[in-house]
Amino acid sequence: MIRMIPTLAAAGALTALGLPAFAQATANATVDLNIRAGAGPAYEVVGMIPQGEPVEVAGCLDPATWCEVTHDGVTGWASGGYLTAIVETTPVVIYENADAAGITTVTYDPTLPDGTVTLNGAVIAADPSAEGTSLEITDGAITYLNDNPIDPIYLDGEVVLGAGLPETVVLTPIPDSMLAYANINGQQVVVEPDTRRVAYIAR
Template sequence: MPSKRNLLLTGLLLLGSAGLAQAQMSATTVTDLDVRTGPGPQYPTVGTATRGSEASLDGCIQGSNWCRIDVNGMRGWVDAQTLSVEQNGNPVVVEEHYSELGVPTVTYAQTDPTTTGSVSPSPDDELIGPVGQVEVVAPPNEVHTYITQNPVNTVRLRGDVVVGATLPQSVVVHRIPDYDYSYVEVNRQPVLVDPNTRRIVYVYR
């Protein structure tokens, strides 16, 4: 009978033809990390893998940092910057050497079990929404300090990260104590977001 953890993985994993011959690369976790049910920080965690754990790497989503692995009896998704692969006798971080390592490409589609045939797009398939006018924000230094001290995983989205752009509903924004705006990291750029309209009001560059 499938384990409870595997039942959480409602996604469908498809190996691209280029990656079939190279599936199941050996990798090692470079830090303690959360293994998630889907390719994004908004997905629930399956569990935590400790630093130095041996893992089997199925592949990564093209244009994204998210990779599918088997580790310590768990199967799920992690950020490529948390994995290393041996190359010429030396460990290298998957994110930094993706192309030269020949990491297989995988795709992900999350199905909705309550609606037959419906498919919810992953963050990598979504576009940043339309741009509209917003109030100009000049965040205090304390806000930047808080964001720096409380980092979050980056969310990958297609489109320009600009003030006024609307974030998809699937993107989880994070509250800043005693401040009107929330924050999230999009394509490795921290941004402030109006939690009511979900529009970007400031981009840290």
């Protein structure tokens, strides 16, 4: 069963509306950042941009929460909150500065598939500079997480190390450990219960 929580940036297939040809801009990822098959957290992860590496940006939605990118031969969508571009010699986050960074705005017509449910609410607290946890993540904890998958919960935002999960997300304890885990946007993650921060992402 798929449980959809809070504002899904885009759930279901997105259909382009006559995209014009335009020059691509270049940005950098501030974290290890997922590339997804569509503009939203419910879409499959098809690649990853390592922290600090450049990526070509074809355009972003307005606001620039999701941007169409190409990295290492993989084209898909990445969260604009974790992409920076240079504006007057200073790196700025695309999400807040798409126009100044020369990022083209792309318009789409979202189409929700039958049976898709969207609810209002929780958002992943994006703080990529925060440390995930001071607790030891053992091989046993990772093995348990991989061997005991749970149903995904879809939140607005992207899964990155150090990001905080809202209180609405129920965490599942990992036996013989002070850690817990959850399946967020289709990815199993280890979480420190006290801070609710993502400490490990199973890729």
